[in-house]
Amino acid sequence: MGRSHAGRNCGDYGEVMGMENPSEPPGTALTPDEWRGKEIFFRNFHTKFTYSWDTGVAIGHFLEALKGGKIVGRSCSGCNRVLVPPRMFCELCFRPTDDWIDVLDTGVVNTFSISYVNNDASRREQPLFVAVINIDGASPGMGFLHLLGEVDAGQIHVGMKVRAKWKPAHERTGAITDISYFKPSEGL
Amino acid sequence: MRKVAVIGAGMTKFRHRMLETGRELSFEASRAALDSARMDIKNVDSVVLGSAPDAFDGLHMKGEYLLDGAGGSGKPYTRVYVGGGTGVFIPAAAWWHVASGVSDVVLAVGEEKMSPLQPHPQYAFWSIFDQFLERPLGVTLLWIFSLEMRRYMSVYGIKEEDIALVAVKNKGNAMDHPSAQLPMRITVDDVMKSEPICTPVKRLDVSPTSDGAAALVLASEDVARKYTDDPVWITGVGWNVDTTFWTNRDLCYPEYVEKAAMMAYKMAGISNPGKEIDFAEVYDPFDYKELHHMEGLQLAKRGEAPKMTREGVTQRDGDLPINPSGGLLGVGNPIAAAGVMKVAELFWQLRGEAGRRQVKKPVHRGLAQAWGDLMQVGTVVIMER
Amino acid sequence: MNNKAGIEQYLYASFGPELKFGRWLMVSKAFTDKLVGNIGALLLDDKVAIVGIGYSGFSPATPSQSYKELIFDAASRAYAECSVNPRKDVESFVCCEEDLWEGTSITDEYAPDQLGAAQRNICTVSQDGLNGVATAYMHIKSGVASIAVVESHSKLSNVLSQSQVREFALEPYYERPILSDGIPVAAMQMRRFMHDYKVTEEDIAQVVSKNKKNGLFNQRSSYAADVSVEQAMRSPFVWNPLRRIQMAPPADGCVVAVLASAEKARSMTEQPVWIKGIGWNSASTSAESAISSDALYAKEAAKMAYKIAGVNSPKSYFDFAEVDDTYAFKELQHAEALGIADMDVSKGNMPAVAPVPINMSGGSLSLGDLVEATGLVRLLEAVQRLRNAERKRSKGSKRALVQSWRGIPSSSGAVAVLGVE
Numbered sequence: 001m002g003r004s005h006a007g008r009n010c011g012d013y014g015e016v017m018g019m020e021n022p023s024e025p026p027g028t029a030l031t032p033d034e035w036r037g038k039e040i041f042f043r044n045f046h047t048k049f050t051y052s053w054d055t056g057v058a059i060g061h062f063l064e065a066l067k068g069g070k071i072v073g074r075s076c077s078g079c080n081r082v083l084v085p086p087r088m089f090c091e092l093c094f095r096p097t098d099d100w101i102d103v104l105d106t107g108v109v110n111t112f113s114i115s116y117v118n119n120d121a122s123r124r125e126q127p128l129f130v131a132v133i134n135i136d137g138a139s140p141g142m143g144f145l146h147l148l149g150e151v152d153a154g155q156i157h158v159g160m161k162v163r164a165k166w167k168p169a170h171e172r173t174g175a176i177t178d179i180s181y182f183k184p185s186e187g188l
Numbered sequence: 189m190r191k192v193a194v195i196g197a198g199m200t201k202f203r204h205r206m207l208e209t210g211r212e213l214s215f216e217a218s219r220a221a222l223d224s225a226r227m228d229i230k231n232v233d234s235v236v237l238g239s240a241p242d243a244f245d246g247l248h249m250k251g252e253y254l255l256d257g258a259g260g261s262g263k264p265y266t267r268v269y270v271g272g273g274t275g276v277f278i279p280a281a282a283w284w285h286v287a288s289g290v291s292d293v294v295l296a297v298g299e300e301k302m303s304p305l306q307p308h309p310q311y312a313f314w315s316i317f318d319q320f321l322e323r324p325l326g327v328t329l330l331w332i333f334s335l336e337m338r339r340y341m342s343v344y345g346i347k348e349e350d351i352a353l354v355a356v357k358n359k360g361n362a363m364d365h366p367s368a369q370l371p372m373r374i375t376v377d378d379v380m381k382s383e384p385i386c387t388p389v390k391r392l393d394v395s396p397t398s399d400g401a402a403a404l405v406l407a408s409e410d411v412a413r414k415y416t417d418d419p420v421w422i423t424g425v426g427w428n429v430d431t432t433f434w435t436n437r438d439l440c441y442p443e444y445v446e447k448a449a450m451m452a453y454k455m456a457g458i459s460n461p462g463k464e465i466d467f468a469e470v471y472d473p474f475d476y477k478e479l480h481h482m483e484g485l486q487l488a489k490r491g492e493a494p495k496m497t498r499e500g501v502t503q504r505d506g507d508l509p510i511n512p513s514g515g516l517l518g519v520g521n522p523i524a525a526a527g528v529m530k531v532a533e534l535f536w537q538l539r540g541e542a543g544r545r546q547v548k549k550p551v552h553r554g555l556a557q558a559w560g561d562l563m564q565v566g567t568v569v570i571m572e573r
Numbered sequence: 574m575n576n577k578a579g580i581e582q583y584l585y586a587s588f589g590p591e592l593k594f595g596r597w598l599m600v601s602k603a604f605t606d607k608l609v610g611n612i613g614a615l616l617l618d619d620k621v622a623i624v625g626i627g628y629s630g631f632s633p634a635t636p637s638q639s640y641k642e643l644i645f646d647a648a649s650r651a652y653a654e655c656s657v658n659p660r661k662d663v664e665s666f667v668c669c670e671e672d673l674w675e676g677t678s679i680t681d682e683y684a685p686d687q688l689g690a691a692q693r694n695i696c697t698v699s700q701d702g703l704n705g706v707a708t709a710y711m712h713i714k715s716g717v718a719s720i721a722v723v724e725s726h727s728k729l730s731n732v733l734s735q736s737q738v739r740e741f742a743l744e745p746y747y748e749r750p751i752l753s754d755g756i757p758v759a760a761m762q763m764r765r766f767m768h769d770y771k772v773t774e775e776d777i778a779q780v781v782s783k784n785k786k787n788g789l790f791n792q793r794s795s796y797a798a799d800v801s802v803e804q805a806m807r808s809p810f811v812w813n814p815l816r817r818i819q820m821a822p823p824a825d826g827c828v829v830a831v832l833a834s835a836e837k838a839r840s841m842t843e844q845p846v847w848i849k850g851i852g853w854n855s856a857s858t859s860a861e862s863a864i865s866s867d868a869l870y871a872k873e874a875a876k877m878a879y880k881i882a883g884v885n886s887p888k889s890y891f892d893f894a895e896v897d898d899t900y901a902f903k904e905l906q907h908a909e910a911l912g913i914a915d916m917d918v919s920k921g922n923m924p925a926v927a928p929v930p931i932n933m934s935g936g937s938l939s940l941g942d943l944v945e946a947t948g949l950v951r952l953l954e955a956v957q958r959l960r961n962a963e964r965k966r967s968k969g970s971k972r973a974l975v976q977s978w979r980g981i982p983s984s985s986g987a988v989a990v991l992g993v994e
Contacts, residue, residue, distance in 0.1 A: 025200055025201045026216035026217075026220060027201035027213065027399075028206060028207035040207060049676065050734045051733060051734070053676065053731050054639050054730075056642045057642060058639070058642070059639060087433075089641075091431050091686035110435075113331055113338060114384070117385055117386065119313070119328040121311070121328075130331050131335070132335055141437070145321070158339070158342045176321050176325065190715075241672055241679050243672065246741070247741060248671065248739070249742045252742070253858055255857075256857050256858060262855075262869070263854065264877065266698060266853070269681050270697060271682060281696075284715045284717060285711060287711075288713075288714035312678055315678040427694055429690065430691060431686050447692055451694065
């Protein structure tokens with residue numbers, strides 16, 4: 001099999017490398033039929049990895065607060081920011097952060113998307129509304145990723161004011177999904 | 189700091205699914221690069237390899253598995269990793285092997301075999317997100333791109349049609365690339381009417397998942413001059429990684445790309461990149477990314493890259509050709525290999541060997557850039573002849 | 574002393590072909606000292622030093638902290654040692670980690686913040702921490718950085734599927750269908766090594782006993798114990814001939830090292846530890862080629878490091894060594910590859926007591942397996958021993974050998990030559 005590449009030395013000017021088919025780079029593409037059929041061998045391997053990640057201090061406290069129906073951040077007196085999601089160290093100042101701060105469960109849509117696919121690239125039956133939400137009470141631009149609900153696709157806009165829709169207290173487990181989604185605040 | 193040259197480049201086809209294993213793809217690209225440098229593996233002092241998540245190939249310590257194919261066996265061998273930025277970072281890593289005096293000849297290999305992961309390679313990207321805050325929401329990589337694209341459009345008032353022009357240009361340019369996976373003549377209308385995936389991202393805004401490999405041979409000045417009369421020099425490298433907390437940043441502008449570029453510009457003695465860079469291979473896994481990155485690289489003012497694109501400046505016959513190769517949108521996106529392909533394109537363009545892809549104006553200095561992680565990494569290589 | 578040897582070579586070299594001059598060139602001591610001072614400064618400018626090192630964890634589990642918080646603690650200590658502000662002074666950060674040990678793909682995304690590296694030059698090397706040191710060394714040598722930081726950590730306690738992860742590292746087509754874990758590869762290597770070098774069960778038990786006991790003097794060791802040779806030989810087989818006690822158990826921890834150019838190093842610390850040489854190498858990975866009686870990667874990596882450092886006879890050059898002992902037999906195999914063991918196959922075995930003391934820290938058998946951080950653990954132990962000896966003005970510990978291996982099924986390793994002179 002001839003080896004070539006996209007450059008002239010052994011591309012257009014294949015004689016340099018003495019190639020029979022100068023325009024053909026190495027590699028054998030498979031057609032969907034070859035791939036789905038039994039013309040080539042496969043070895044299938046299934047595995048499952050289990051992890052039990054330590055949440056640590058910052059995220060552990062954040063999740064605990066969510067279970068209690070609150071969103072918390074950490075303050076840094078070095079740069080005077082309120083950090084959400086919280087961390088025990090400030091990445092800009094490289095110093096330990098100082099205090100826990102209760103922030104609000106309202107915010108503003110920083111940006112959004114309407115997703116028609118699942119995370120395995122399959123199509124969704126119902127589109128999902130996702131957004132980065134800047135949280136009120138945190139420093140400007142501080143927010144996290146979440147979903148939007150109780151809203152029509154056409155109504156969502158950058159700058160839209162939203163409020164957390166909490167799961168009932170007995171269903172909350174100390175997870176980001178203790179907030180079902182964010183919905184437009186009243187009076188919009 | 190020693191001078192460092194690129195003296196050979198090679199790549200495989202980029203395709204959705206390839207018969208060859210990752211090792212075999214690495215081998216084919218490495219052999220093509222060594223052939224073009226007229227070298228044998230015994231001339232190589234050390235090897236640098238890059239490849240993105242281990243989950244694609246279904247292999248832990250993927251670098252170890254691939255090393256035989258990349259010619260690393262029995263040599264000092266290093267796998268570098270900065271997510272999607274890896275491809276352009278591989279030659280930067282090979283550069284410091286030579287510049288530091290540790291090696292005279294380095295083989296730089298980028299490999300990606302995304303197809304083994306079922307049901308779809310995209311699934312690997314779920315596990316790149318924060319395990320506490322993001323994975324429970326069922327997040328996909330497409331979300332964050334679409335969130336970033338929306339932010340970019342919203343802050344600068346950019347239209348989807350203007351962004352689509354990038355896909356039209358790059359897929360068209362790829363018609364002339366023998367390795368290309370998705371060469372196409374399409375129109376803005378085709379892009380606009382293609383199936384929505386995560387709005388505003390539509391099918392034709394996105395590069396494909398791919399299998400493939402690409403490689404370069406780097407050498408010190410004295411070795412380079414022995415093997416070629418026409419070395420191409422790496423005169424600047426740069427890299428930068430921003431905070432992990434991507435939801436705490438304004439996604440409208442890639443500061444990390446600016447910082448990576450500034451490091452490379454300083455090294456190359458460039459003060460006015462818009463004038464001094466003749467052409468660029470800018471990272472384009474999505475069409476808006478090319479525009480976003482041109483701005484981060486200071487090749488366009490903030491929010492003005494769409495205008496330059498509309499005016500034809502970035503076409504092969506324009507004043508500042510961008511992605512004459514066809515980019516990731518056209519040639520394909522086997523992640524680490526795609527970045528190496530971009531640097532290989534600089535090599536071929538600067539030597540005037542790009543055939544039908546050769547840009548119209550004479551070129552002396554080119555820039556390649558890649559991006560990665562959670563919209564977080566910038567990697568830059570500047571080459572001159 | 575070694576500096577002076579290096580300087581003499583330099584002097585001769587600078588006289589070009591008239592090397593024979595050197596033989597009868599007699600100079601006063603004062604003159605040499607002055608020359609050594611002047612040229613020494615010039616030569617040393619090219620050198621790289623470890624100026625700070627910090628750690629956290631070193632425990633079978635660290636449930637109270639996330640990996641980010643562990644890293645922040647280790648980094649804070651390393652920076653404090655040499656008064657470095659990572660946000661301003663550090664020009665390169667290198668992290669060594671693997672996706673599957675973290676449970677996160679593209680895990681380098683999570684590297685910057687806790688090191689103070691956000692929006693700075695940071696990259697990941699998917700290898701052992703000592704490979705990261707090699708990368709930082711090249712960053713300094715190439716002029717990209719004058720101060721560089723290397724980080725690696727282990728949160729193995731969070732990985733409940735350690736066996737599956739090791740299985741995932743095996744060749745997928747013809748190895749994985751047969752083996753379901755990497756451990757048997759180690760057992761087969763061990764068998765081949767014992768066979769070819771006529772090493773006995775007792776020799777290997779001696780390594781276990783020595784390292785477990787050495788660990789009793791090290792506060793960082795989670796698995797130290799007063800284990801006799803006889804006790805070590807009664808440990809149950811995991812995969813014959815590999816016994817449970819011969820395997821380093823998993824541990825959590827983080828090590829952060831600060832490297833600097835000679836120019837910077839002198840103003841940052843009174844106790845720079847010089848990296849006199851560094852080398853790394855990989856042999857073929859597949860299990861069948863990994864089953865070799867010799868650790869070729871260690872041999873080649875040592876050759877590279879010794880060449881840079883000007884080490885001709887390692888047995889007399891080094892005062893002590895920190896060598897990978899993830900499996901007890903590996904200490905012997907590595908010592909042989911590094912040229913620091915007195916091996917005589919004709920005598921029928923290989924003594925566990927080498928001319929160069931090995932793993933006085935207790936090794937991984939006492940400290941635990943910290944996966945990719947293991948090389949930095951070896952480095953930490955060596956740096957602390959060199960510094961302590963200097964502080965006590967003891968003459969015994971001035972030059973150290975540090976070696977790492979990436980574990981099954983890799984054949985990749987790195988070597989560093991350290992010195993305080």
